[in-house]
Amino acid sequence: MIKIATWNVNSIKARLSxxxxxxQEASPDILLLQELKTLEENFPRLEIEALGYNVEVLGQKxxxxxxxxxxxxxxxxxxxxxxxxxxxxxxxxxxxxxGLRVASIYLPNGNPLGTEKFTYKIEWMDHLxxxxxxxxxxxxxxxxxxxxxxxxxxxxxFEPARFVDDALCQPESRQRFRSILYLGYTExxxxxxxxxxxxSYWDYQAGAWQRNNGVRIDHLLLSPQAxxxxxxxxxxxxxxxxxxxxxxxxxxxxxxx
DNA sequence: ATGACTCGCAACGCGAGA
Numbered sequence: 001m002i003k004i005a006t007w008n009v010n011s012i013k014a015r016l017s018x019x020x021x022x023x024q025e026a027s028p029d030i031l032l033l034q035e036l037k038t039l040e041e042n043f044p045r046l047e048i049e050a051l052g053y054n055v056e057v058l059g060q061k062x063x064x065x066x067x068x069x070x071x072x073x074x075x076x077x078x079x080x081x082x083x084x085x086x087x088x089x090x091x092x093x094x095x096x097x098x099g100l101r102v103a104s105i106y107l108p109n110g111n112p113l114g115t116e117k118f119t120y121k122i123e124w125m126d127h128l129x130x131x132x133x134x135x136x137x138x139x140x141x142x143x144x145x146x147x148x149x150x151x152x153x154x155x156x157x158f159e160p161a162r163f164v165d166d167a168l169c170q171p172e173s174r175q176r177f178r179s180i181l182y183l184g185y186t187e188x189x190x191x192x193x194x195x196x197x198x199x200s201y202w203d204y205q206a207g208a209w210q211r212n213n214g215v216r217i218d219h220l221l222l223s224p225q226a227x228x229x230x231x232x233x234x235x236x237x238x239x240x241x242x243x244x245x246x247x248x249x250x251x252x253x254x255x256x257x
Numbered sequence: 258a259t260g261a262c263t264c265g266c267a268a269c270g271c272g273a274g275a
Binding site: 035 | 260264
C-alpha cells in the first residue's frame with residue numbers, strides 16, 4: 001500500500017517538532033506540505049531526511065512555500081504551475097515518485113471578494129485546471145494534493161451562512177473546483193465517505209477547534225489510474241489537538257501498489 | 258464585536274491567513 005498525505009503546516013519552522021512526530025507516527029510514504037513560510041535554504045531538510053525521506057522544496061520568504069517529502073526518489077520536478085511561470089508566489093510543486101505523479105498545491109485564499117486577490121485565485125484555478133488536464137493525457141496515476149482553499153459544498157462548512165461572502169465558498173471557486181473533477185479526477189475523501197461536516201481546518205480564534213467550527217478545504221484529487229487503486233482516505237484530527245498545532249490537520253489516502 | 262489567534266518580520270505593531 002502507498003500512503004500519501006497532504007498537510008498545510010503554517011510555517012515548517014514553527015511546526016517542525018509536530019511534523020517530525022507525525023511522520024514517525026503515521027509513516028506516510030509521501031507527504032505534501034504547504035505554507036512553509038521560508039526559503040529553500042532555511043527548510044529543515046536534515047531533520048526530515050534523518051527520518052528516511054527525500055525532500056524537494058519550492059520556498060518563499062515569509063509566505064507560501066510547498067514541499068514534497070517521499071520515501072522514494074523524487075524525479076522530474078516541476079517547480080511552479082506550468083503556463084503561469086511569471087507567478088512570483090511559491091504555490092505549486094510537482095514530481096514523479098514511487099510510481100506516482102504528485103503535486104503539492106497551495107491554492108490562493110482569494111479574500112476579500114472584489115479585490116485583485118479574488119481575481120488572482122480564480123485565474124490560478126484556471127491554470128491549475130489546464131495543468132490537471134495535461135496530466136490526464138499521460139494516463140498515469142496522478143495525485144494532486146493540497147490546501148485548495150475551496151469548500152466544495154455546504155456540507156463541508158460548520159455554518160454556511162457565515163461564509164456566503166467568503167472566497168472559499170463562492171460559486172466561481174466551487175465551479176472551478178468541480179470543473180477539475182469533471183475532467184476525470186476523483187476527490188478521495190468524498191469518494192469513500194459521505195459524512196457531512198467533517199473538517200480539515202479550524203481557525204485559531206474564538207475556540208473554533210473546541211466548538212468544531214471548521215471547514216474542509218484540504219483535498220486529494222486522483223486521476224482515474226490512481227482512483228482505481230484507492231482503498232481508504234482519512235482526516236487525522238490528532239495533530240490539530242496538539243500543542244503549537246497548525247490550523248490545518250493532515251488528510252491522507254492509501255493506494256494499492 | 259471593525260473582536261478573538263498564530264505566524265514572520267527586523268517589528269517593538271503590522272499584514273496575512275481563511
